[in-house]
């Protein structure tokens with residue numbers, strides 16, 4: 001099975017990190033090498049530009065791909081989304097000069113819109129019933145309204161800094177995006193694809209979770225169980241030869257601080273908190 005992963009740009013590092021955390025360690029990889037084996041002999045990684053990944057998957061050069069929802073929408077869709085991987089979060093927005101006369105989407109009627117996403121922009125304008133000219137650019141889109149190349153833009157924003165420093169205001173949201181795992185529709189039930197999907201899912205499930213281990217007097221077990229939040233009942237084990245039990249539980253990271261204080265108050269001791277790499281349901 002081949003999995004297409006962004007070869008550069010901001011999506012490369014977090015995507016490789018996800019593969020590693022999922023246990024799909026990359027082997028024989030090297031700087032500028034565009035394919036690599038993994039610890040699983042049946043899984044090969046292809047390093048491809050984020051914008052080309054939908055086409056690689058659709059054409060069968062790869063079976064699954066990791067890329068932004070915006071890239072899939074721009075390339076015409078036709079892929080099955082398996083998982084939202086929750087990074088590369090951004091919005092595609094219609095934006096125009098803050099001090100100009102474009103305040104509503106309808107105001108761009110008859111005007112020029114610069115974008116790196118002509119397909120998404122065309123669909124958006126059609127849906128809104130707006131007739132406008134699209135000017136295709138490949139970057140620095142935020143400059144175009146200031147040099148009379150366009151009246152408005154459709155571009156990516158996340159923190160909003162680039163729009164702000166270029167004195168552009170959001171007129172409308174066109175699309176919300178994040179990085180997702182996509183498959184060709186005919187391979188979604190392939191056991192290898194399911195295995196990769198499960199591995200990624202286990203990394204996402206473990207995020208923000210901690211594993212708590214402690215000892216507690218057997219007589220206080222009910223109290224200990226009462227203060228452990230979330231995720232089903234804890235695992236309880238007898239400690240040989242003592243009136244003590246070992247209690248293990250998965251808890252939300254944000255609850256750890258308070259839970260430890262509560263656990264000590266009900267007699268727990270030797271409390272360990274550890275990170276969880278993967279959590280398979």
Ligand SMILES: Nc1ncnc2c1ncn2[C@@H]1O[C@H](COP(=O)(O)OP(=O)(O)OP(=O)(O)O)[C@@H](O)[C@H]1O
Nearest residue numbers: 009010011050068069070071088089090156158177
């Ligand atoms: N500022 C951002 N914040 C969050 N996600 C973003 C941002 N910019 C882009 N993305 C996401 O990352 C994807 C790829 O963008 P990126 O900028 O990494 O690649 P590129 O534009 O193809 O390459 P480069 O900018 O390095 O030339 C986008 O399609 C989008 O899904």
Ligand SMILES: O=P(O)(O)OC[C@H]1O[C@H](OP(=O)(O)OP(=O)(O)O)[C@H](O)[C@@H]1O
Nearest residue numbers: 139140155156157158159160161162163
């Ligand atoms: O809201 P912000 O946090 O400011 O992010 C938005 C900017 O990030 C991306 O640019 P990138 O850095 O990828 O440069 P590019 O235009 O060369 O792709 C995008 O094209 C915006 O310009």
Ligand SMILES: [Mg+2]
Nearest residue numbers: 009010139156
């Ligand atoms: Mg970019």
